[in-house]
Amino acid sequence: MSEALPVLPSSPVLRASWLRSREHGLVTDQHLPDGILARADFAEHIEANARLLAFSRPAIENLYRQIGGPSSMVLLADERGLILSALGNTEFLDRAARVALSPGAEWSEASVGTNAIGTALHTGHTVAVRGAEHYLDRNRFLTCIATPILAPGGGMLGILDVSTDARANISHAGALLRTTAELIEHSLIEHLESGFVTIRFHSRAELVDGPLEALAVFDEERRLVASNRAARSLLKLDRAHPSAAFDHCFATGWAALLGLAAGNGGAFPLRAVDGRSFVGRAALRDRSIAPRAPRPPPAQCAGEPRPGGQLAQMSQSDPRVAAAIATLRASAAANVPLLIEGETGTGKTHLIRAFHADHRRHADAPLVIIDGSSLRGAGASAELADRLGQAAEGTLFVVEIDALPNAMQRALFGTRTSRGATRIIAATRKRVAHLADSGRLELAHFAAAGGLQLSLPPLRERxxxxxxxxxxxxxxxxxxxxxxxxxxxxxxxxxxxxxxxxxxxxxxxxxxxxxxxxxxxxxxxxxxxxxxxxxxxxxx
Incomplete structure (x- = not known):
């Protein structure tokens, strides 16, 4: 076995991980150990993580559809790095299994050195490990991105990971991965059996009652028993151990809050102890003490959007649709380019009209829709530039983006650096992964601008x-x-x-x-x- 330390990665995070791997006694050309658990032992781990598996499954399936490459997989691991489930292309799953990247194997740093799952476990943050950045030689055909799933009561519940062939471009996967982890955390808190009162809140009213809202659950003694990462961030709580009392979080009185929770569940101003204001809703969880009355529909004028905006009026009972809407809402403030895939008639234009109505900068902000297949001939570039001008300070929505020549695709996504006020959204009826692999879709500028991908399922799958x-x-x-x-x-x-x-x-x-x-x-x-x-x- 080699005694010399190979060239360390340039990233400080991965450099430190390589040094820890060596301290664990691992060498880069180490043979593959027998790391798969016996069936009985693995069954115990599955049972112990039953809630995590159950509430993560729909979100993981949606994530895999959005990643969608033929050489990719989505993995779920527990808090020690033991892989619980793997979803992906059969051929790539078989290939990954040859290096024990499969259910029943442990991928902590101590077991396999620097890798996305193990290093995310150690750091508590999203980690990407590309190709040769893996410590072990045998894992360098992989590129992996992993992010923690936080437990409702604090600490880390598990790890969500996307792994692909090292040659694949998954620069867009990080944002999708974090959004998916937040959806899982949200679902876990929603289905808690403990706690006395749930508070939903955010500084932005349109995010309350959605997957990206802040959630905090308190018991009868006013102690925080569960919270998601949005709540921990807004309340400035310790991310790993968010121990707090209600009075240390909110200036709104406890008695007043319980009165609101026992009422009709309407929105109310919620003040933090540092003076910041949120929009909140509260509900009692213990129905035997005070059943929550059904929330009455608010009074409104004919034709007026219901509170929460037009996106809130769309059906979100399908996990993939809910994830797409959550991604849209999360992208609103950053104004990053968006790429949406979905068959004809899946509601792409309807979704973008609702998004534009909810998140336009002013009442007169334009929504300009153009069919990429109509941009033909010598004047196509000039027409695209003209449409960009028409969409200034608004939204330009290009359907059939794959019909545009690659040079025009690069020009379109490259405009964001000089036209920061114009939102660029593109759509295609075909799978983005297939278009990118065949060279019909140019994603380099899209990825460089921090673009996000969305996927709408066909009706037969909803x-x-x-x-x-x-x-x-x-x-x-x-x-x-x-x-x-x-x-x-x-x-x-x-x-x-x-x-x-x-x-x-x-x-x-x-x-x-x-x-x-x-x-x-x-x-x-x-x-x-x-x-x-x-x-x-x-x-x-």
């Missing part, structure tokens, strides 16, 4: 199909209540809906129009049989 049907029925017939029978929903699910939301909305409007003005229930016999002529007849 978890909120029934909710969407009822929503579109209400939209089509706002003057009367129409019940949608369970059998009708079952029948509608059989269709593949290649046109996605657009097709569903149009078909329901036609069906309701044919039913007549006196109908009050949508039944299977109301659905045109020709809708299924081109279907296989199989369920969704």
């Amino acid at each position: 978890d909120d199909f029934d909710e969407l049907v009822r929503l579109f029925v209400r939209e089509a017939c706002p003057e009367r209540a129409i019940h949608v029978s369970p059998d009708a929903l079952t029948l509608l699910r059989r269709h593949r809906w290649p046109g996605n939301l657009s097709e569903l909305r149009s078909q329901l409007r036609l069906t309701l129009a044919l039913m007549g003005d006196n109908a009050n229930e949508l039944c299977p016999q109301d659905i045109p049989p020709e809708l299924f002529d081109d279907d296989s007849g199989e369920g969704r």
Whole structure:
């Protein structure tokens, strides 16, 4: 075995990790140990982390869809670096398993040296380890990014990791990874069985009641029992051990807060002890003490957006849609470019219209939409520049971005450095990973500007199909209540809906129009049989 220390990485974080790896007695050409746990032992770890696995699964699946490369995987590890689950391309999973990057293996620094999972565990922060920056030779075909998942009561619950082939470009994965970790933390707190009162708050009203809100749970003795990273940041609590009492966090009186929590759950001003003001909501968790009344709909004028903005009115029962909306909201202040993928009719334009309405800088800020496939010929660059001018201080939304020549794509995303007030959003019907691999999508300037990717699922894969049907029925017939029978929903699910939301909305409007003005229930016999002529007849 080699005695000489190889050239250390330039990053101070990774340099320190390499030195720790050597102190652990590891050498760079070390043989692969038998690091996989016996099945019985691994089952105990799975049982011990059942909540983490259950509440992280939807978010992890969404993250993998957004990363989407053929040589990639998403891993979940526990607080000691033991891999609990792996989701990815079968071929790449097999390749990773050859270096024990698979469930049952421990990837702490002490076991395998510098790597994203182990080093993130040690530092408590997001860590990227690229190719040759791995301490062990055998792991250098990998590029990995990992971020901690914080436990509701403090400390670290686990690690979320994206690993790819070292040649792949996953510069966009860091932001997606952190957002996914926050979604998991939020879900874990939402489903806590302990605690007395939950406080939702933020300095920005539109983030309250969303995945990026600050969450704090206190017990009857006013002690903080759970909080997410947003709450710890806003309240300036210790990130790892956020021990605090209510009176050390908020100047709003405890009795007044409990009165608000036992009421209708409406928003109220919430003051911190340092004088800062938040918008808050409170709810009692112990229903046996004081059941929380259903929150009444606020009074509003016809046509006026409900509180929280237009994004809040969109269905977020599907985890992938909720994650996309959370990413949009998180990007609003930074004004980074956005790239959204989704099949025809999945609601890309509707989503961006809602986002622009919620986050425009002033009432007259323009939203300019242009089809990339229409920019052809010698004047295309000039037309793009003209549209950028029209969108100044607003939003330029380019659909079919992959139809633009690469030079124009670079020019578009490069404008952000000189036009910081113009938001650049692009969309494609195809998979971003496939377009990038084939050279049809230029992402270098996009990544350099800190761009974020979003993915909208096709209707056939959404978890909120029934909710969407009822929503579109209400939209089509706002003057009367129409019940949608369970059998009708079952029948509608059989269709593949290649046109996605657009097709569903149009078909329901036609069906309701044919039913007549006196109908009050949508039944299977109301659905045109020709809708299924081109279907296989199989369920969704």
